[in-house]
Amino acid sequence: MGALETFRAPRSLDEAAEILRTGNVTVLAGGTDVMPQSRIGKLKLQPVLMSLRRVPELRGIREEGGVVRLGALVTISELLESALVRERLNVLWQACDHFASDQIRNAATLGGNLCNASPAGDTLVPLLALDARAVLASKPNGKVLERRVPLAEFFTGPGRTARTGAELLAAVEVPLPPKDAVGEFYKHGTRPGLDIAAIAIAFTARREGKVLRSVRVAFGAVAPTPIRAPRTEAALEGRAPDEQTLEAAASAALGEVRPISDVRASDWYRRELIHNMLKRVITHACKL
């Protein structure tokens, strides 16, 4: 593959999908990952660099029929400023509040964060807990087609997703959680700003009297991809979040994570964090 040859900035989804169909394209959104990764050689720029900035179909946050559609080009700052996100997808809002810095939140996009597919990506963990799905657009036969992939199947490895080279992440769809849902995001790092998670936890549930219903738990930075934790969820589902239940959930969580040791934390420390912080996250979310 040759070096970078042209910079394209299509003005419609149709045009963007057509450029993508012809191949050899690096997709550019906010640039906060593409630029540094291409400079250090982690990402090899294809002959065509395609900026999505002018594609209107990829913008906007809207709710329709109980589903929130978050355009792939929505920035982290726009998510933070959205009343809908703050009120109804609060666990995602919390993750955005812990995202990098003001300068990066103003440029970085939701779609870019997802497609970068870092196991520690901040928005990935809450979106997994929210049962989100990726909307992928392509133009195989002269017409733009969309397919939907549950986020749990979207991430296939560090930096890898189910998106093919001919596809564009157009949006993320999130089923609107019930109004009484509680949610909590926790990211462990050594400083409040510009940190990459050593571990991240997203928890959402409804409280029915004393018991938890529709429990969703997702973890970041403890496996090759961000993960849902079905056995942890099962340990909490239909139970009151008392000490015994929380301990059972924390033990189940340890059976679901496969952390590595790296510059941010050892595998031992990550397991300790998951075990102890999961309990704290649930306690805090349920205001126990």
Added chain:
Amino acid sequence: MPASCDIAFTLNGVKRELNVPAGMSALEMLRDKLGLTGTKYGCGEGECGACTILVDGRSMNSCLLFAADCDGRELVTIEGVATTPRGERLRDAFVANGAVQCGFCTPGLMVQASNLIERQPGAGEAEIRRGIEGNLCRCTGYRKIIDAIASAAGAAGAPAKEGSHGRG
């Protein structure tokens, strides 16, 4: 040699047309093509904020922005901020508070602070700390910088804003 592209944008209020290599960063364009060296190259990966500029009224790291992607946008650098009343107030406050030591982070901090004051008039300590978390200073320990920005924000004469973006 990668191909180049023609772009047109507004820089500090002046319309510019330029031919830039497709892989060039906005920071390289500003410093090397346009000679505006107030914007600094610190880390090149969005950690330090020395290269902070305003793009369509939002602060961004110019090292992470492709020059080609500036087409049709409105850029303001420290050279532009410095000539505004708010920029002058910030500069005076940085001097009065001794908020400058080596000075390398200062342009980025002033651009960020200017944008912060514009968006959150009357920002207090918590908002200021939060607002400059993307700007590193390795000399001052931040105390004097925060005091300088607070003093400039106070001098704006705007009432304190309800609520905060500070971390609870």
